Amino acid sequence: xxxxxxxxxxGRRAARLPDMTNEKAPAFNSKYLRxxxxxxxxxxxxxxVRHFTELSRLNFSVDTHxxxxxxxxxxxxxxxxxxxxxxxxxxxxHPVWPQLRGGGLLTQGALQLLYETERLLSEICxxxxxxxxxxxGAHGELTGVMLMAAxxxxxxxxxxxxxxxxxxxxxxxxxxxxxxxDIVTIPSDRNGAxxxxxxxxxxxxxxxxxxxxxxxxxxxxxxxIREIAEAVHAVDGLMYYDGANLNAILGxxxxxxxxxxxxxxxLHKTFSxxxxxxxxxxxxxxxxxxxxxxLPISRVVKTQDGMYSLDYxxxxxxxxIAPFYGNFGVIVRAYAYILMLGRxxxxxxxxxxxxxxxxxxxxxxxxFEAVAPGRCMHECVFSGKPLGRFGVHTLDIAKGLIxxxxxxxxxxxxxxxxxxxxxxxxxxxxxxxxxxxVDAMKELAALAEKEPDALHRAPVSMPVGRLDEVAxxxxxxLAYTKSA
Amino acid sequence: MSHTSxxxxxAQEQKAMLDAVGAKSFDDLFADIAAEYQTESFQIPGGRSxxxxxxxxRRLAARNSGRLVNFCGAGxxxxxxxxxxxxxxxxxxxxxAYTPYQPEAAQGTLQAIYEYQTAIVRLTGMEIxxxxxxxxxxxxxxxxxxxxxxxxxxxxxxxxxxxxxxRTMLRCYMRNLSIDYVEIPVADGTSDxxxxxxxxxxxxxxxxxxxxxxxxxxxxxxxxVTAAHETGALAVFSVYPVSLGILKAPGTMGxxxxxxxxxxxxxxxxxxxxxxxxxxxxxxxxxxxxxRVVGATTDAQGRRGFVLTLQAREQHIxxxxxxxxxxxxxxxxxxxxxxxxxxxxxxxxxxxxxLCAARAAYAKDRLTAIPGVRLKYAAPFFxxxxxxxxxxxxxxxxxxxxxxxxxxxxxGRYYKNMPNVLLAAFTEKRTPEEIDVMAANxxxxx
Numbered sequence: 001x002x003x004x005x006x007x008x009x010x011g012r013r014a015a016r017l018p019d020m021t022n023e024k025a026p027a028f029n030s031k032y033l034r035x036x037x038x039x040x041x042x043x044x045x046x047x048x049v050r051h052f053t054e055l056s057r058l059n060f061s062v063d064t065h066x067x068x069x070x071x072x073x074x075x076x077x078x079x080x081x082x083x084x085x086x087x088x089x090x091x092x093x094h095p096v097w098p099q100l101r102g103g104g105l106l107t108q109g110a111l112q113l114l115y116e117t118e119r120l121l122s123e124i125c126x127x128x129x130x131x132x133x134x135x136x137g138a139h140g141e142l143t144g145v146m147l148m149a150a151x152x153x154x155x156x157x158x159x160x161x162x163x164x165x166x167x168x169x170x171x172x173x174x175x176x177x178x179x180x181x182d183i184v185t186i187p188s189d190r191n192g193a194x195x196x197x198x199x200x201x202x203x204x205x206x207x208x209x210x211x212x213x214x215x216x217x218x219x220x221x222x223x224x225i226r227e228i229a230e231a232v233h234a235v236d237g238l239m240y241y242d243g244a245n246l247n248a249i250l251g252x253x254x255x256x257x258x259x260x261x262x263x264x265x266x267l268h269k270t271f272s273x274x275x276x277x278x279x280x281x282x283x284x285x286x287x288x289x290x291x292x293x294x295l296p297i298s299r300v301v302k303t304q305d306g307m308y309s310l311d312y313x314x315x316x317x318x319x320x321i322a323p324f325y326g327n328f329g330v331i332v333r334a335y336a337y338i339l340m341l342g343r344x345x346x347x348x349x350x351x352x353x354x355x356x357x358x359x360x361x362x363x364x365x366x367x368f369e370a371v372a373p374g375r376c377m378h379e380c381v382f383s384g385k386p387l388g389r390f391g392v393h394t395l396d397i398a399k400g401l402i403x404x405x406x407x408x409x410x411x412x413x414x415x416x417x418x419x420x421x422x423x424x425x426x427x428x429x430x431x432x433x434x435x436x437x438v439d440a441m442k443e444l445a446a447l448a449e450k451e452p453d454a455l456h457r458a459p460v461s462m463p464v465g466r467l468d469e470v471a472x473x474x475x476x477x478l479a480y481t482k483s484a
Numbered sequence: 485m486s487h488t489s490x491x492x493x494x495a496q497e498q499k500a501m502l503d504a505v506g507a508k509s510f511d512d513l514f515a516d517i518a519a520e521y522q523t524e525s526f527q528i529p530g531g532r533s534x535x536x537x538x539x540x541x542r543r544l545a546a547r548n549s550g551r552l553v554n555f556c557g558a559g560x561x562x563x564x565x566x567x568x569x570x571x572x573x574x575x576x577x578x579x580x581a582y583t584p585y586q587p588e589a590a591q592g593t594l595q596a597i598y599e600y601q602t603a604i605v606r607l608t609g610m611e612i613x614x615x616x617x618x619x620x621x622x623x624x625x626x627x628x629x630x631x632x633x634x635x636x637x638x639x640x641x642x643x644x645x646x647x648x649x650x651r652t653m654l655r656c657y658m659r660n661l662s663i664d665y666v667e668i669p670v671a672d673g674t675s676d677x678x679x680x681x682x683x684x685x686x687x688x689x690x691x692x693x694x695x696x697x698x699x700x701x702x703x704x705x706x707x708x709v710t711a712a713h714e715t716g717a718l719a720v721f722s723v724y725p726v727s728l729g730i731l732k733a734p735g736t737m738g739x740x741x742x743x744x745x746x747x748x749x750x751x752x753x754x755x756x757x758x759x760x761x762x763x764x765x766x767x768x769x770x771x772x773x774x775x776r777v778v779g780a781t782t783d784a785q786g787r788r789g790f791v792l793t794l795q796a797r798e799q800h801i802x803x804x805x806x807x808x809x810x811x812x813x814x815x816x817x818x819x820x821x822x823x824x825x826x827x828x829x830x831x832x833x834x835x836x837x838x839l840c841a842a843r844a845a846y847a848k849d850r851l852t853a854i855p856g857v858r859l860k861y862a863a864p865f866f867x868x869x870x871x872x873x874x875x876x877x878x879x880x881x882x883x884x885x886x887x888x889x890x891x892x893x894x895x896g897r898y899y900k901n902m903p904n905v906l907l908a909a910f911t912e913k914r915t916p917e918e919i920d921v922m923a924a925n926x927x928x929x930x
Binding site for chain 1: 487488489490491492493497498500501502504505506507510513514515516517518521522523526527528529530531532533534537538540541542543544545546547548549550552554556558559560562564566568570571572574575576577578579580581582583584585586587588589590591592593595596597598599601602603605606607609611612613615616618619620621622649650652653655656657659660661662702703704728729730731732733736752753754755756757758759767770776777778779780781782783784785787788789790791793794795796798799800801802803804805806808809810811812813814815816817819823825826827828829830831832833834835836838839841842843844845846864878879881882883885886890893894897912916
């Protein structure tokens with residue numbers, strides 16, 4: 001398909017602005033001005049609309065396809081949440097209004113929404129407080145690590161490193177490093193939980209904390225979590241909960257109740273806000289009481305007369321991690337979602353997420369090598385390694401699924417499973433959809449043995465086949481350089 | 485059951501599926517989690533229907549003031565958004581897709597981001613751009629981190645004309661990293677060349693500036709960039725993209741890294757987010773750049789296609805040695821910005837900038853005609869300027885809010901020696917009539 005810069009003709013245009021013949025643009029000294037206009041597209045509105053509509057149809061999405069991407073929780077995104085975020089009272093509010101003298105009354109609704117969302121998330125996670133400011137999951141991790149650093153600094157602790165299992169998301173070590181810590185990587189056991197011997201060896205007085213995903217990135221609960229928490233707390237370390245997999249235990253287990261001190265959530269996973277092709281997300285961070293003083297500025301507070309205001313007087317705070325109060329539009333969607341679910345809905349969500357994953361796991365077990373001998377939680381992980389005897393790799397299975405109208409699962413993660421295939425169906429999918437997926441996977445397993453080359457050619461039904469990623473990195477064609 | 489849980493399976497189906505996995509009940513499915521870890525009590529209200537929830541959200545939204553005439557900018561602007569932006573970016577194929585890790589099934593997102601990167605490159609006059617960062621503040625921080633790593637030096641010189649909201653963020657992030665962070669006060673509203681020159685040395689990794697700066701003043705920073713380069717430092721810019729309709733591109737001034745807040749390109753103010761951090765740089769710095777990047781390539785049949793590329797920089801490969809920890813970015817916001825720019829088009833985007841500048845110039849004449857009100861700085865401005873008032877600016881703001889007008893941002897909130905300075909912003913949405921009413925109201929309260 002042509003680029004938008006390859007379409008249109010000089011002088012063509014879409015949007016029109018108010019006539020300015022009676023208004024006078026200032027005459028700037030030419031040294032401040034650009035010599036010629038930026039080379040933006042020149043198209044009529046209908047052409048712009050057709051261009052982006054055509055582009056959209058090249059995508060797989062939750063609205064159009066089954067999307068069992070492990071660790072990403074691609075559940076259905078309710079349309080009511082979109083309607084809520086678009087309400088003019090929310091969409092048009094300027095973020096500095098509540099900071100102005102006399103501006104406190106202008107955004108009471110938005111502040112109340114933030115306050116109530118913090119309360120709901122705190123209760124769901126068993127935390128004392130939440131900040132909604134982090135703008136994505138990794139931003140939440142960095143915020144969490146900065147909170148840990150502030151705690152240790154305040155206590156006069158000399159802490160140099162954070163322990164991260166090798167099964168963790170790459171963002172964990174990257175965030176901890178940006179927070180100023182060294183990373184001590186420890187191996188995982190077959191459940192994806194930390195290897196206890198390695199953990200004990202790594203833990204010492206200079207351990208600032210440990211970052212864990214629970215259930216682990218293998219989709220299995222970490223059975224000795226309390227033992228780990230006790231050991232970490234014994235050296236005044238902190239337990240960090242990566243909320244990527246909260247969907248598995250929503251409404252059933254509170255991270256705060258099993259020993260975690262800091263946790264980040266991904267509203268764009270567990271709380272059903274759309275992923276947008278890669279963002280925006282939101283990564284709220286919850287803390288237990290002892291970390292409350294360090295939360296980012298500002299805090300939404302409820303005053304005795306039932307009004308809401310912002311507190312900036314937080315001497316121990318880590319400071320400002322975001323320009324304002326977080327990705328508010330995303331938070332509105334998550335709030336609406338939680339209100340619709342209620343406490344029963346939260347539990348039903350994890351119940352059904354886990355049932356769907358186990359259903360897929362059991363149906364596929366005869367055809368693919370499951371990592372878990374028994375039950376899984378909200379996702380199931382297989383290894384594509386046995387297919388290697390036919391010269392077929394996990395990537396080939398993924399591409400074959402695309403030809404069968406389904407988005408592939410997460411592949412090659414976690415890193416400690418060779419040729420990993422990680423399937424997270426989510427609670428919102430029906431049994432027929434799961435059965436269709438299972439049938440497609442069975443067909444692909446058979447094809448791997450009979451006709452491996454057919455899989456190597458996949459996908460054949462898409463506008464492009466497999467793309468040359470090596471050439472992409474070598475050529476670095478990151479922007480179009482010609483004019484229309 | 486009145487709650488709404490979005491689960492597809494009905495009760496009978498659930499039972500059949502439990503049987504299929506050999507579980508007696510849902511509790512049985514969770515038997516691997518010790519009972520002591522499970523909590524019975526969740527103090528969460530019972531669920532409600534879509535109708536009830538939307539009714540209560542409408543009530544909440546109505547508690548925000550809906551009819552204000554807003555002249556407050558401070559880096560975040562109330563611009564018009566053509567209807568086609570919502571119609572197109574609201575397509576489920578775009579907004580319910582994930583990060584395009586499977587390129588054959590995500591060419592829509594990937595091509596759109598490649599086109600967006602191209603638009604950012606063309607606006608800023610740079611060579612390459614990334615697929616987006618969280619916001620203008622975190623983008624500026626990432627730009628500075630690039631300069632620190634590239635030069636191997638440890639000092640950054642930050643102009644006090646850089647948005648103070650961003651500077652508070654920079655200070656926060658740098659605290660754990662032992663970076664030598666120095667702020668340089670402005671001179672007559674623009675970057676103080678002498679102060680910069682006196683501080684620039686072989687330890688300086690970056691000179692950090694903003695154009696137009698927080699006070700709305702515009703500048704040709706080419707000489708400062710040259711001075712930075714002479715000592716081996718990089719020039720890192722933060723820019724307001726709408727101004728680039730007419731103002732000299734930072735690339736033309738020699739900038740090395742250009743960042744900014746893309747909210748003004750088709751994103752609602754939405755009480756602070758989601759917004760859009762953009763970043764552009766030179767090809768030589770590509771491997772230092774944070775975040776996702778889309779590149780063009782071909783398939784085996786020679787057909788053009790797009791993929792996420794240069795991933796060896798990123799956290800999922802490099803872990804603690806990555807150029808940044810960013811993963812999820814603001815892809816849908818980047819898409820909105822790209823659609824917005826495509827609708828404005830080459831000529832329309834110039835006219836947008838001209839209209840903003842014209843409205844600000846008109847307002848300047850009206851406001852400085854009020855006795856005792858004068859421009860704080862003599863430097864030229866784009867669509868926002870600082871006014872010296874004869875009384876406390878916060879008081880004036882407070883008095884005008886009662887009249888349904890937010891006349892601007894009281895600069896004293898961040899610059900303690902400027903209690904009487906009001907920063908007022910003008911976009912194409914603020915009509916001359918609204919400006920007249922605002923000026924009359926300011927005159928009345930002084």
